[in-house]
Amino acid sequence: MGHKRTLLLRLFTMLGAVLLCYAAEVFVCLFGNAYQERLVALAGLYVTLSVSLNMINGITGQFSIGHAAFYQIGAYTVGYLSLLAPVSMGYNSISWLAMMMLVAAITAGFAGFIVGLPSLRLKGDYLAIVTLGFGEIVRILVQNMDVVGGSYGMNVNPKIQHLSIIWLLAIICIGVFRNILKTGKGLVFTAVRDDEIASASVGIPVTKVKVTAFVMGSAFAGAAGALFAHYEGFITPGAFTMDLSFMILTMVMVGGSGSITGSVVAAISLFYLPEWLRDQPNITAASFLSAIFASGVFIFTLSKAMDRYYQNTFQKISAISFAVCASVGFKYLSTFFLELVPQLRDMEFEGNQLRMVIFAAILVVLMLIRPQGLLSNFELSWKGIQKLISKTLHAVRRGV
Amino acid sequence: MNNSLLKVEKTSIHFGGIKAVQDVSFDIKEKELFGLIGPNGAGKTTCFNMITGFYKPTHGRVSFNGIDISEKSMSDIVEMGIARTFQNIRLFSKMTVLENVMAAAIIRKPIHLLDAMLYSLRAIEQTEELKSRAIDWLKVVGLENKRHSISSSLPYGEQRRLEIARAMATNPKLLLLDEPAAGMNPTESKILEEVIRRLKNDFNTTILLIEHDMKFVMNLCENIVVLDSGKKLAEGMPEEIKKNPKVVEAYLGVPQK
Ligand SMILES: Nc1ncnc2c1ncn2[C@@H]1O[C@H](COP(=O)(O)OP(=O)(O)OP(=O)(O)O)[C@@H](O)[C@H]1O
Ligand SMILES: [Mg+2]
Numbered sequence: 035m036g037h038k039r040t041l042l043l044r045l046f047t048m049l050g051a052v053l054l055c056y057a058a059e060v061f062v063c064l065f066g067n068a069y070q071e072r073l074v075a076l077a078g079l080y081v082t083l084s085v086s087l088n089m090i091n092g093i094t095g096q097f098s099i100g101h102a103a104f105y106q107i108g109a110y111t112v113g114y115l116s117l118l119a120p121v122s123m124g125y126n127s128i129s130w131l132a133m134m135m136l137v138a139a140i141t142a143g144f145a146g147f148i149v150g151l152p153s154l155r156l157k158g159d160y161l162a163i164v165t166l167g168f169g170e171i172v173r174i175l176v177q178n179m180d181v182v183g184g185s186y187g188m189n190v191n192p193k194i195q196h197l198s199i200i201w202l203l204a205i206i207c208i209g210v211f212r213n214i215l216k217t218g219k220g221l222v223f224t225a226v227r228d229d230e231i232a233s234a235s236v237g238i239p240v241t242k243v244k245v246t247a248f249v250m251g252s253a254f255a256g257a258a259g260a261l262f263a264h265y266e267g268f269i270t271p272g273a274f275t276m277d278l279s280f281m282i283l284t285m286v287m288v289g290g291s292g293s294i295t296g297s298v299v300a301a302i303s304l305f306y307l308p309e310w311l312r313d314q315p316n317i318t319a320a321s322f323l324s325a326i327f328a329s330g331v332f333i334f335t336l337s338k339a340m341d342r343y344y345q346n347t348f349q350k351i352s353a354i355s356f357a358v359c360a361s362v363g364f365k366y367l368s369t370f371f372l373e374l375v376p377q378l379r380d381m382e383f384e385g386n387q388l389r390m391v392i393f394a395a396i397l398v399v400l401m402l403i404r405p406q407g408l409l410s411n412f413e414l415s416w417k418g419i420q421k422l423i424s425k426t427l428h429a430v431r432r433g434v
Numbered sequence: 435m436n437n438s439l440l441k442v443e444k445t446s447i448h449f450g451g452i453k454a455v456q457d458v459s460f461d462i463k464e465k466e467l468f469g470l471i472g473p474n475g476a477g478k479t480t481c482f483n484m485i486t487g488f489y490k491p492t493h494g495r496v497s498f499n500g501i502d503i504s505e506k507s508m509s510d511i512v513e514m515g516i517a518r519t520f521q522n523i524r525l526f527s528k529m530t531v532l533e534n535v536m537a538a539a540i541i542r543k544p545i546h547l548l549d550a551m552l553y554s555l556r557a558i559e560q561t562e563e564l565k566s567r568a569i570d571w572l573k574v575v576g577l578e579n580k581r582h583s584i585s586s587s588l589p590y591g592e593q594r595r596l597e598i599a600r601a602m603a604t605n606p607k608l609l610l611l612d613e614p615a616a617g618m619n620p621t622e623s624k625i626l627e628e629v630i631r632r633l634k635n636d637f638n639t640t641i642l643l644i645e646h647d648m649k650f651v652m653n654l655c656e657n658i659v660v661l662d663s664g665k666k667l668a669e670g671m672p673e674e675i676k677k678n679p680k681v682v683e684a685y686l687g688v689p690q691k
Binding site: 040044213216217218224225228229233237246 | 507509525527528543555558561565600603
């Protein structure tokens with residue numbers, strides 16, 4: 035019943051995805067400058083990284099904090115191969131990229147297997163320690179390998195800059211994990227996250243499931259690394275520090291571990307946020323301080339209001355608006371009073387320096403008011419959208 | 435019908451200095467309803483943990499269908515046909531009732547990872563089949579109407595029945611129930627009794643259960659083993675156990691006149 039239709043629909047979806055990515059590339063290249071182009075490319079890589087980490091941390095409930103290591107392994111695998119096979123052996127750029135992605139995915143996946151097999155057997159936080167250590171070991175090892183340029187880095191030839199391939203990888207990554215979760219197979223992973231002992235009691239091979247998730251996640255990170263290496267044409271160990279691992283981890287947490295949609299949203303917005311904040315005007319110490327006070331007021335009033343009015347969406351929205359009004363009001367009030375102090379009024383912070391402070395503050399506020407992440411475990415789906423539309427239509431009709 | 439399904443032979447389990455189980459042996463025959471009773475800390479749950487492979491016996495061996503399972507992993511033992519419930523309920527608390535049972539049924543109807551990744555037609559069909567199997571089990575325990583509720587939101591008695599459905603979804607030959615009636619009101623435990631009888635009669639399941647509710651055990655079980663401080667105190671039919679002076683002294687207490 036409708037099998038042909040399903041297959042046809044799927045074919046169209048895939049074609050659509052390819053076309054969309056290509057159109058996006060053409061659009062960005064026509065209307066954007068090199069800087070914007072690079073941002074779009076990196077955002078795509080971050081989406082792949084955070085979604086693949088979410089498979090390990092969010093969906094299977096492990097705690098890996100060295101995801102950059104697999105990204106680096108992918109990148110350097112490709113870098114090393116480009117030394118062996120200069121000018122891509124006559125292949126055209128897209129098939130070469132596809133091959134490199136595959137090789138990088140296999141290498142990183144294998145590394146994931148080697149690291150995961152012993153450490154995933156252990157309970158709790160051991161995995162965190164092992165992956166953190168592994169990330170540093172890989173980076174320092176590469177730093178001391180002269181074949182790949184040591185800490186100076188290396189050129190990766192040829193430089194292939196296809197935005198569409200980068201985003202296609204992100205879409206494939208999202209698609210693969212969404213597919214798994216849509217079938218009964220996905221329950222095996224969420225069961226392990228919920229309760230390992232109960233999982234074992236119904237015959238789920240817990241270690242195997244964890245290792246599988248870990249290998250899949252590492253493999254996608256490796257493929258992303260391959261694209262990164264070819265996109266930049268130059269890689270150094272400095273691009274794969276612990277900071278990157280923590281950034282990816284933050285994306286997963288902020289998006290809501292367990293929600294793939296959340297990882298995508300958080301990856302894009304957290305990646306762009308520091309860029310948007312780049313052109314900040316200089317601000318005075320007074321308004322900076324008052325902004326800090328105001329965010330305190332915001333958190334306080336919101337949590338108080340939410341305690342009392344949590345019944346329905348309308349009440350929630352009113353609670354949030356109340357908190358916003360209260361904090362904005364407080365901001366102006368405190369700015370006014372603080373500016374009475376001449377030192378605070380005259381001292382200025384440079385906007386660009388404040389950018390990371392603001393970024394961090396936003397993260398802190400987010401985690402305080404929504405510890406389960408932006409989307410907690412919500413997933414965007416056609417069915418959900420259809421339901422929403424029909425609900426709205428229903429409401430509108432009843433209103434009329 | 436008279437061949438033994440589970441054979442526990444002279445098993446002991448030591449936790450450092452604590453001897454939780456000492457030299458315990460019993461034999462469960464196919465299609466039997468077998469009771470394991472005894473005071474708190476007697477080692478009943480530890481016996482379950484040993485049979486299901488969570489602990490390895492320090493001495494002795496456990497065999498199932500004639501095969502030694504004392505060194506096998508938990509998932510292998512489930513695969514062979516032993517399932518259990520827990521004294522302190524362990525559901526997949528964030529999943530729905532249906533998903534809980536589906537996650538267990540999957541070991542009898544594995545979906546290939548590659549099929550799942552591609553969302554192939556086969557994976558879709560297998561998922562549907564998994565769903566219908568799970569619903570069948572939910573019907574047996576009377577929870578099919580609650581299939582979309584989150585499992586932790588169910589009342590206590592229903593959570594216990596859901597745990598039984600989940601265990602049954604692995605198609606066990608032997609089902610271990612750890613205090614299934616604990617905390618239930620009389621109506622709930624009546625329903626449970628019916629469910630357990632059905633599992634035995636309609637699905638040919640052999641059942642080993644731990645229970646403190648003596649009426650429940652005496653009603654249901656055909657054979658009983660009594661443990662006390664890790665040692666086997668007595669074994670026999672409910673009538674014999676009730677009269678056994680050692681059991682009365684250690685556990686049941688003097689019957690009221
Ligand atoms: N992992 C462990 N480490 C140390 N001691 C343990 C462990 N598990 C159980 N024990 C001890 O073994 C003894 C038997 O415990 P067990 O849980 O089997 O009792 P039980 O018969 O199920 O009692 P109850 O009726 O209270 O459930 C207890 O003294 C307990 O403290
Ligand atoms: Mg017990």
